[in-house]
Amino acid sequence: MQQLRFGIPKGSLEEATIDLFGQAGWKISGRSRNYFPAIDDDEMTCALVRSQEMGPTVASGALDCGLTGLDWVMETEADVETVCDLVYSRASDKPARWVLIVDRESPIKGVEDLQGKKVVTELVGFTKRYLAERGIEAKVDFSWGATEGKVVQGLADAAIEITETGSTIRAHGLRIVCDLLHTHTVLIANKEALKDPFKKNKIEQVALLLTAALAARHKVLLKMNAPVAKLDAIVAVLPALNSPTVNPLTDEKWVAVETVVDRDEVRELIPKLRANGAEGILELDIRKLC
Template structure:
């Protein structure tokens, strides 16, 4: 649709962009590194039965490989100099090995949990993938549409950036302000505002999600009160 100009802009996976051979037929505007359970890219991996004697791609010469990405899988084995029988996987790909229909699979995973749950082991990484924003080449050359696409890109990247951040706000005793500010990372500098009671100040900043659990108790010990943590929709 994007290549043909039916749509001006859209999101697809880097894997499918490569699989369908569209890399040179559309404009790749931005990488949106995101997956269902994390902000890490997903991986297409080569997996076999956990008790199989295969340790690398070369060990699968002449074997049957099931996958949803036939083109990419064939190119992978071709680069390895290994001849295999690649066939399209209808339904759950992991089950193909379990049911004896394939000797190995090339499947997408974020954490590897589902693959291990089926009793399989990963022996190689075939490709790293993530969503990409793409545009029709003619639309990208048109100034009005390009400006809209750039605005959309800015907002999408801002939303992804916000996934890893939270805002915290608190009342801080003026006498302990310096000690509290030393604990606070921020995008630029924490916001400090006076309160009606001059002995207290309002402090607000943005921090990474991963540090909040340890940070809030330390702030409380330093004298901060009324500490509020809230999620962010976008950080530009």
């Protein structure tokens, strides 16, 4: 039996990825320290690989595809195909940012001020290319963890670090100068694997369902009963994906209405719907949205 060899990012994205697969319809399980977790699909096998190593591992053919950050694909310049974008993380479903940070009192105001300075980062290859493209000569050193601390301690003039909110950076008395790269999770595939009909079809299945699961996280299904006489007013306040579904009830004076809306709009919508005559309003979670 053919099997798709899939890479699960080990580390900060691991739990979020397993949760996303669960929502998409696959159960991934494994004991602690097990680098080959089980998946309830006979057509797939999984391996845990660090995000930083996923690109080269997939490019080499050791895995057919996997999930990693766009930043690490760019860092390693891995020769892989990006199948789809999947914006999710452990903390939130928002893109992360690689930012230039300095001490709050530093005279550095822009990237151009890094000329002749020392910069520390985990994203060494990308940073060197970024600066070289702008004609800036700076010493770029690799930093594995505690990157911000090196700036605080005066061991480096600046750092390139990843953040989502910037709150930790500010708490350490540091300042964000500018963004260098916005990154998110991507599904990457080995180019030869995509030439295999079975693997290509399986990769596309995974991409479709993971994308559908993520899309559903930001939407809910609203269902309600509406008086026919007030239907136009009720429909007018519904921001439907296309148009709401309206079905007759046994009482000809009433209809059932349902539609998909943004999750964060519900708290404003329900009072408006009630004020316009809707009754029996239900809010339901959605597992997938294609």
